[in-house]
Amino acid sequence: MTTAPRPALSAETAAPGGGPRDPRPGAGPAARAARLRPRRRGYEAVSGWLFVAPAVVLFAVMGLYTVGYGFLLSFAQWNGFAAHWTWVGIQNYKDLLWADPRYAPRVQHAALHTLYVMLAVPALTVLVSFPLAVLLNSARRMQTLLRSVYFVPYVTSGIAVFFAWQYILQPDGAINTLLKSVGMGSLSQPQGWLGNPHTALPTMIVVTVWGAVPVAMLMYLTGLQSIDRSVLEAAQLDGAGWWRTNFSVVWPLVRPITAIVVLLNLRDSLQGFQTFLVMTNGGPGDHTNVLGLEAYRLAFLMDLDPTLGLASALGWLLFAAALVIALINLRVLRSRT
Template sequence: MGSAEVSTETGARRHSRALARPRHRPRLRRYGLRQSLTAYGFLAPALTLFAIFGVYTVAYGFMLSFNRWNGLSPEWEWVGLQNFKDLFSADPVLAPQVRGAVGKTAIVMVALPVLVIAISLPIAVMLNSLTRLRATLRTLYFLPYVTAGVGVYYAWRFMYEPAGAINTLLDGIGLGGLVQPDGFLGSTSTALPATLAVLVWMTVPLGILLFLTGLQTIDDSLFEAARVEGASQWTIVRRLIWPLLAPITALLVVICLREALQNFQLFLLMTNGGPVDATNVLGLEVYRLAFGRGNNNLGLASALGWALFAVALALSLLNLRIMRDRTRS
């Protein structure tokens, strides 16, 4: 068989393949469309719920922040940016309350991440150095985070009472000068630190778990090399562990900022903002504007909620940017 015959036969085969391809394309398209419709059919219930309880709720709350509404009247009253002005400056009664809540929230925002990191990192380093009982201790440390919140709040409330466990313990060990006759939640000087201690106690287990997870991804040879060079444990933590755990630290700071800005159940159930608004944080102020101020105004509550969201988003982005730059350097 000559080369001309071979090339002719090869060209004929290619031509037949080219003619056959278009016949299969409609079938493949129909099969792909059927697969896509099946996938979207399975996703439809979740997407519908997300659209109703997510997108619609967010859009509804955003529009509500520019209106006045008590939750019962059939119509909204459009006020534009007046809600935001009243919250921070225009209203002579409401603005001081909000500014006071800003101050309390700022204290929690600074103290919570500092205390959580300062407590959880050493415990995580200690747990990582153990070879026995690590899983058991990790479970015990994590229990406060998964325990039902309402029960924990009331348990701490009982311990903070005038005849509670903490006053009894202080009096029993000879520290009667620290006993609070009105209870730790009944004094304006101790109410906020007492509630902050509970929030720290509940957040530290998450910090321990995150730091321990990060430590277990670090090669042990780095620690051994540092010890061979004569580095102390403090130097290893400061020079080696801390920089390597910067991304986890950034995540933990974001979580603590979210808790400080949005958590209101703790303050609602333990103090309801008292005494004399000593524990009235912004998250609780949103709830009180909507349901607990007498003249319920869901528009003001929504406006303050969106202001909190903007602050939380800005702080989170700033924190992530700082940690990213520090990691690169």
């Protein structure tokens, strides 16, 4: 007795292993992979959130909570030790700006000094760092060594540098000694350059510029090295000399870098106070007091008076001023591009 041969499975009905394919819809490997794909994506999302959760929690606690706490504190009086705040609303801002004769004059003088620093430091930093970058870019020998030498002020410990400047600027310091040795003793300062009310703030501006030049110079140097050499060669073929090439061709090309340098120095001049704290502590008198230093004093140097709210309010005023400066700078950049 013979049996009829079994018909061969077609490609549509054969499984990858050679057996019959399950005729039910959604039972093939592609369908199973499609069903597993959303589940796998869910696992990846959960594992990703687990990895970033510590950073998010840390930011929420140390960032958002601290910022919110400080903002609420700017509307209250608190000395840091009492169990409760005294809510005063916007009175802290009024006291700082005009209402309280104990704080308003000091804040106004500090704001004036800060304005001088904000105008002088960015301008001097650009005037010094751009020519230095041009000279370093054109140097054929020892360029790396010179770049390192000029960058030393930025990588040196700030406190040590500030104390070294204090020693140099003393009545018997290096600057007065040098002036006397070259017959210019009339320009020396018997009180020291930081002890004379007329020279203290300009001297602090010079020290601040000295610390800001290295980063600005390196930024300019990076921009100069990215300029196409054919542009400079074309200017030279047209008869442009060294000065004409650098200030009519190179300077407009590095204008975005100039905007960044100015913005960074404006921010540091507005909010920075470490140099003033270490070198002068606002003296002599209040001739080098700036807004950042005044906020520090209100927060930590006013005994047990409830001035933490005033310090927080002054900090938020500084933040608002920095935000306005950043928006203006962004608008200027967009209008020139």
